[in-house]
Amino acid sequence: MKIPSASRWQRFTACAPSGHLPVSYEESGDAATKGTIIHKFIETSRKTGSRERALKAVPDDLKPLCYAISLDDVPASAESEVVLVYFGQYQRLNEVPKGTMRDDCLIMVADLFDYDKDTDAVYVADWKTGRGFVPAAENNWQMKIGALLGARVVGASKAHVSIIRIDDAGNLHEDKAEFDEFDLCDIEEQMLATLKAGYASERAMGNGKLPVVTEGQHCKYCPSFLFCPAKRALVRAAVGNPEETVKTLEKELLRENYTEAYLGLRRLADASKALWKALFSRAQEEPIPIGDGMVWGPSVVTTEKIDGDIAYRVINEIGQQAQIPGFAEKAVGFTCSKASITRAVASVEGAKDLGSSQAAVVRRLIDSIREEGGVEVKTTERYAERKA
Numbered sequence: 229m230k231i232p233s234a235s236r237w238q239r240f241t242a243c244a245p246s247g248h249l250p251v252s253y254e255e256s257g258d259a260a261t262k263g264t265i266i267h268k269f270i271e272t273s274r275k276t277g278s279r280e281r282a283l284k285a286v287p288d289d290l291k292p293l294c295y296a297i298s299l300d301d302v303p304a305s306a307e308s309e310v311v312l313v314y315f316g317q318y319q320r321l322n323e324v325p326k327g328t329m330r331d332d333c334l335i336m337v338a339d340l341f342d343y344d345k346d347t348d349a350v351y352v353a354d355w356k357t358g359r360g361f362v363p364a365a366e367n368n369w370q371m372k373i374g375a376l377l378g379a380r381v382v383g384a385s386k387a388h389v390s391i392i393r394i395d396d397a398g399n400l401h402e403d404k405a406e407f408d409e410f411d412l413c414d415i416e417e418q419m420l421a422t423l424k425a426g427y428a429s430e431r432a433m434g435n436g437k438l439p440v441v442t443e444g445q446h447c448k449y450c451p452s453f454l455f456c457p458a459k460r461a462l463v464r465a466a467v468g469n470p471e472e473t474v475k476t477l478e479k480e481l482l483r484e485n486y487t488e489a490y491l492g493l494r495r496l497a498d499a500s501k502a503l504w505k506a507l508f509s510r511a512q513e514e515p516i517p518i519g520d521g522m523v524w525g526p527s528v529v530t531t532e533k534i535d536g537d538i539a540y541r542v543i544n545e546i547g548q549q550a551q552i553p554g555f556a557e558k559a560v561g562f563t564c565s566k567a568s569i570t571r572a573v574a575s576v577e578g579a580k581d582l583g584s585s586q587a588a589v590v591r592r593l594i595d596s597i598r599e600e601g602g603v604e605v606k607t608t609e610r611y612a613e614r615k616a
């Protein structure tokens with residue numbers, strides 16, 4: 229078994245077979261690419277001390293977001309992208325003597341890492357850029373592994389962890405937790421027990437036994453979804469006979485068993501997402517024939533994006549020459565959102581000075597627009613899973 233990296237331990241601790249079952253696709257995509265770019269921007273900004281330099285490597289569509297990220301509150305002494313490893317012993321990857329490390333080890337890349345000798349505490353932080361569900365820092369296994377590995381590497385007795393979520397406007401939202409030596413010992417014990425369970429499950433499967441999986445919310449992004457015994461039956465039924473699957477679910481509804489119907493549909497939706505992911509990655513290798521001489525696979529679509537400022541200038545000029553009043557105004561509309569105001573406050577010189585902080589300036593501008601009747605409040609209803 230290749231030990232899952234720290235970011236996969238939330239699932240691994242809940243379901244040991246997820247650590248060794250084959251994977252049908254790698255977790256990647258637009259969100260992951262965006263996350264990598266933002267991580268790199270922050271790392272380069274901190275290392276070079278120049279956000280302008282770091283911005284040069286950022287694609288245009290992500291420049292406003294990156295520009296708006298304020299790193300003022302990040303501890304200056306914290307190192308970026310520190311690789312911590314456990315392979316029977318705890319070490320920083322760059323300090324492992326050549327030839328002593330096992331191929332297989334538990335890896336945690338700490339986006340920020342620091343050690344304060346005075347308080348004997350390490351600080352481990354992780355930037356999050358996606359919108360997916362992230363368990364709270366105190367229950368988050370990625371952060372627990374970070375706390376343990378970080379503390380053991382320097383021999384600290386405490387760990388402060390922080391999940392820093394970056395929203396689409398570049399604002400930072402922090403979720404913190406603290407672990408003392410008792411907590412760290414507890415985490416270590418659970419970590420070793422999880423590894424033992426993973427190896428035992430792998431051995432049992434090697435001996436022809438079906439892995440004993442534990443289903444739950446952690447299944448959502450499991451890359452082994454299509455090899456999971458619990459999901460295979462569902463996927464086979466759904467793909468082989470979709471009408472029958474729908475009928476079964478309808479029956480659940482008719483029996484007024486709404487909970488089962490909802491959970492069944494959710495599993496089906498997750499299974500369908502996993503299947504699509506697997507299909508996308510297969511079609512990327514080779515288009516899939518779908519009958520009648522047609523194939524399904526990637527094709528290049530070209531779209532054009534018109535720059536509003538230039539379009540206004542050009543159409544206005546032509547309109548004025550031809551004496552057509554209001555031509556440009558009709559063709560080019562203005563749009564505004566809280567995110568665009570926040571980006572402007574962060575990037576336009578002098579805008580931040582309009583208030584005590586960036587957030588205060590944004591609030592002031594929106595309040596003024598509201599007073600002028602420029603804010604329309606829309607209430608929409610959405611369905612989401614939440615605490616009862």
Ligand code: SF4
Binds near residue numbers: 245446458
């Ligand atoms: S999909 Fe299967 S293997 Fe993956 S976490 Fe869920 S139950 Fe475990």
